Amino acid sequence: xxxxxxxxxxxxxxxxxxxxxxxxxxxxxxxxxxxxxxxxxxxxxxxxxxxxxxxxxxxxxxxxxxxxxxxxxxxxxxxxxxxxxxxxxxxxxxxxxxxxxxxxxxxxxxxxxxxxxxxxxxxxxxxxxxxxxxxxxxxxxxxxxxxxxxxxxxxxxxxxxxxxxxxxxxxxxxxxxxxxxxxxxxxxxxxxxxxxxxxxxxxxxxxxxxxxxxxxxxxxxxxxxxxxxxxxxxxxxxxxxxxxxxxxxxxxxxxxxxxxxxxxxxxxxxxxxxxxxxxxxxxxxxxxxxxxxxxxxxxxxxxxxxxxxxxxxxxxxxxxxxxxxxxxxxxxxxxxxxxxxxxxxxxxxxxxxxxxxxxxxxxxxxxxxxxxxxxxxxxxxxxxxxxx
Ligand code: KIV
Ligand code: ZN
Numbered sequence: 001x002x003x004x005x006x007x008x009x010x011x012x013x014x015x016x017x018x019x020x021x022x023x024x025x026x027x028x029x030x031x032x033x034x035x036x037x038x039x040x041x042x043x044x045x046x047x048x049x050x051x052x053x054x055x056x057x058x059x060x061x062x063x064x065x066x067x068x069x070x071x072x073x074x075x076x077x078x079x080x081x082x083x084x085x086x087x088x089x090x091x092x093x094x095x096x097x098x099x100x101x102x103x104x105x106x107x108x109x110x111x112x113x114x115x116x117x118x119x120x121x122x123x124x125x126x127x128x129x130x131x132x133x134x135x136x137x138x139x140x141x142x143x144x145x146x147x148x149x150x151x152x153x154x155x156x157x158x159x160x161x162x163x164x165x166x167x168x169x170x171x172x173x174x175x176x177x178x179x180x181x182x183x184x185x186x187x188x189x190x191x192x193x194x195x196x197x198x199x200x201x202x203x204x205x206x207x208x209x210x211x212x213x214x215x216x217x218x219x220x221x222x223x224x225x226x227x228x229x230x231x232x233x234x235x236x237x238x239x240x241x242x243x244x245x246x247x248x249x250x251x252x253x254x255x256x257x258x259x260x261x262x263x264x265x266x267x268x269x270x271x272x273x274x275x276x277x278x279x280x281x282x283x284x285x286x287x288x289x290x291x292x293x294x295x296x297x298x299x300x301x302x303x304x305x306x307x308x309x310x311x312x313x314x315x316x317x318x319x320x321x322x323x324x325x326x327x328x329x330x331x332x333x334x335x336x337x338x339x340x341x342x343x344x345x346x347x348x349x350x351x352x353x354x355x356x357x358x359x360x361x362x363x364x365x366x367x368x369x370x371x372x373x374x375x376x377x378x379x380x381x382x383x384x385x386x387x388x
Pocket of ligand 2: 014169171202204234238
């Protein structure tokens with residue numbers, strides 16, 4: 001089994017669904033270009049039948065992107081598939097993604113059908129989409145809550161009908177890692193033709209487990225993972241792709257997975273998407289939050305100055321940041337103050353470290369974080385005091 005992991009980004013489809021204001025076509029193309037530059041394998045550009053604006057943006061992205069495969073979503077109905085095929089037809093490489101719900105609650109309460117009818121709709125849609133391309137992905141919506149016998153039946157029939165990728169979404173973020181990994185293991189054990197398709201996973205974050213569930217699924221044999229940058233998406237969002245990429249890169253000791261993404265593009269892409277989507281990133285967000293590479297405790301700061309890997313499991317440079325930050329607070333030691341003054345261009349003879357450190361502590365106790373301009377002001381006032 002290949003250990004190459006296919007990265008499927010749905011920031012422009014599942015992510016965009018969650019925004020309070022929609023993105024313009026130009027902004028969507030800008031995001032697609034950033035994802036292409038980052039080395040994302042498949043960019044889900046939108047849901048063309050949903051609105052003329054979405055159709056147009058998928059069309060423009062399909063015409064612009066050359067090094068990633070462009071994908072469009074469709075329900076399991078011919079009109080949606082026609083719209084997806086039409087919007088994608090100028091792309092160099094494209095995929096049609098069609099889906100239908102498979103859980104009892106969705107089949108009965110939302111679709112008001114029985115499972116046999118849903119199975120027919122799914123296979124009919126896959127066969128129809130195959131007229132336009134060999135690359136058809138089928139998703140079993142709410143797979144996380146689908147009885148395993150039904151899920152096995154659906155996956156087997158979807159592959160027979162021509163799906164080259166079968167996606168197993170945890171649509172409502174309900175499962176736990178061992179449970180979700182178990183679903184994937186079960187599929188590999190019970191679906192006879194499973195080796196004829198790539199098994200994909202698409203996890204939502206309602207219980208904060210989307211990334212953990214995705215990794216458990218990869219360990220169980222899934223080879224495509226879907227997510228969004230910064231984890232934006234319906235409700236609590238989707239699995240954050242930047243976290244998955246950095247898990248794959250940082251824990252090579254644990255898994256032998258490869259992916260095409262260039263991690264150095266992560267920070268810039270995350271900032272671009274946050275700004276265009278008007279979605280601020282929480283400061284303690286893994287990988288891309290403002291505090292992800294900043295150290296506040298004096299003990300940690302001292303450790304990092306001696307050797308970065310004492311408190312950093314990956315370097316800031318690896319995600320495209322220039323460097324880490326050491327926050328100056330009342331927990332910072334003299335070593336850090338001396339280091340910061342040197343960075344600001346001062347030499348040892350320019351100040352008395354004992355006095356400056358005392359003044360710094362008094363200020364830090366009053367205001368919390370002390371900034372470079374505060375240090376310069378403290379030094380200025382100390383020098384003035386000496387002159388009097
Ligand atoms: O969460 C989900 O099930 C989806 C499907 C359309 C893949 O977004
Ligand atoms: Zn989703």
